[in-house]
Amino acid sequence: MKKFDKDRLLLAAAGPALALVSAFVLTMIVLAASGVAPIDPLRIMVEQAGYEDVQVLILNQAGIYYLAALAVAIGFRMNLFNIGVDGQYRLAAMISAVVGAAVTLPGPLHILMIVAVAMLTGAFWAGIAGILKAKRGVSEVVSTIMLNAIATALIAWLLLPKNLGVQVEGSNDLTTGKIAESGWFPALTIGDGLEIYGFTFVAFALGIVYWFVLNRTRFGFDLRATGASESAAQASGVDAKKMIMTSMLLSGAVAGLTGMPLLLGESHTYNLSFPLGIGFTGITIALLGRNHPVGIFFSALLIAFIDKASAGLDTAGYAKEIGTIMQGLIVIAVVVSYELVRRYGIRRQQQKVGEELAAGHAIKTDKEVAA
């Protein structure tokens, strides 16, 4: 049993490793083909990551990405493709910012309330796709994509000054008003003025919760079982429809948290320049991290590193879009290399079974290999 575990672990690591190496090599080829010295930009990026302020930026961004990727991963484990994390996150950030600015409560309560509103809003938005899937069999891929667009339009409308928005005199920005200081999440200050959002730590802690719930509870087992085979799970007494609903709600609730590091730690308001597309980056990260909390942690760091370190290429005279190219190549490489590794794994398993059959103790080991 122990030996088998090691094999699996190796195979699990081989996928991302292969993807990263090939993405890296492809980036170099692209750079060389476009007439840019391939090594220098990468050297600058690594150098950038050595600086304290860039490190803080990377870590904060990784926390945000981590939450988005967890939200995606919950769906993935259940075979649900929640592409709507982006819309859920933005709507949740906006609504919770409005509520947070409207009330003032003593410190921790204020924060808790904002966080709760964000989770509820995210869950609600994802729940719409969940109901459609459970009751009507609507593909969650289609419905969540559409809900993204609807969320964008809804936010744009809600943010108008005649509705919930605030336009400060002389400003061209629309905000939801400032959240009172009691609703600011304390940050870890290092050096002069460098702050690691407190919520970043909450994000990583949530990874542990995610791991525990999925691997150590009945619910997690049901979820993974339904993800592996819906009909088999149903036959053994799992209510698949209920599982769809629950995992969609959970995924949405975590997606709702994605905006919290920024809202509680940086902007304290939802405005026109609140970032877009984090939910989509989350999909990349969940894929790269194989839905495993540790894998997601490192891939979130990696993608955040590429994001922030490539920004410094600008001043060095290189196009910072090199970072975007890299991220795109990683996505392609991940999909291809995981499939390759999976096929190799199956072949290897078949080989092993074949060998053992030939050795003549087939019946004994058959069960163990299949497990």
Place this chain on the structure above:
Amino acid sequence: MRRITRIATVGIASAALALSATACGGKKSSDSASSTESGQKSAAIAYDIGGRGDQSFNDAAYAGLEKAEKDLQVKGAEAEPTEGESEADKVQRLTELARKGHNPVIGVGFAYGAAIEKVAPKFPKTTFGLIDDASKTGPNIANLVFNEEQGSYLAGVAAAKASKSGTVGFIGGVEVPLIKKFEAGFTQGVKDTNPNAKVLSTYLSQPPDFSGFAKPDLGKAAAKGQLDNGADVIYSAAGLAGSGAIEAAATAGKWAIGVDSDQYNQAGLAKYKDKILTSVTKDVSGSVYNLIKSVQDGSPQSGEVRYGLDKNGVGLADSNPEYKSMAELQAAVEKAKADIIAKKINVKTAP
């Protein structure tokens, strides 16, 4: 499964270690290369979405910096945003530029408002320029703002006069208050000139999706739609996306009206320039240059610096010879301009 727990523990522990290692006195990105040799004056601009090369808003800011480099021997630095970045990235960008000794540091676009409000107090000796936002104030913040609606009003007058079909189009990049100012002025100008004219209005994207300032294909599609609906003059206030609208209008043989820079003279649009009737100019380059100059002269601008029709801060370009040949149109535009300056016409800032 045991193994995984152990891996998780190791992972978290090493992350914590890495964290605490960074916590004690690392170097900052701006410590390394102090780009400014002693005595060398330098100014920096941080671009809005779209960056340099948008043939419009950002390029206008760059033109101001370029002029300052030539006339004032100032060294220029530039930095571009990434799509989907947050306020923290903007704070970082401005801090880095300020710490490297650039003065002034100019944020192009209202998106820098909140970031400048945070960074400016930390660098009291540096002047920060903030274009398009008058709400964030401070002793070392110069708010460079424009009366876009006045320039757009003149464009409305010109469009109504040039239109034969009586239908004109407005294409806004992103539906934000700033672009609504353009729409309000334009619509008012058209209606005051020809009450029966129809204004078709399209926005390319809704915030926070700012692709409407960046993607020419969106502008092209929207312009085609308006042309199909009978518009024969199209005014686009959409940054880089506007070049797509100009392309569509010019290809169909209809008039296009440019924005921010005098787009008739832009190399990237040379193919379509005959059909660029005029452009609503917004003297971003002049405002950038003036700010840099004021810093060099030792009396940096601060507070609200407003550029309207009266100071030629906004206006209508007349580089197209065909535009110059339309006497009636020009007379109407001149009259409207005089009326606005004399405050006989009050242009609305919201539709």
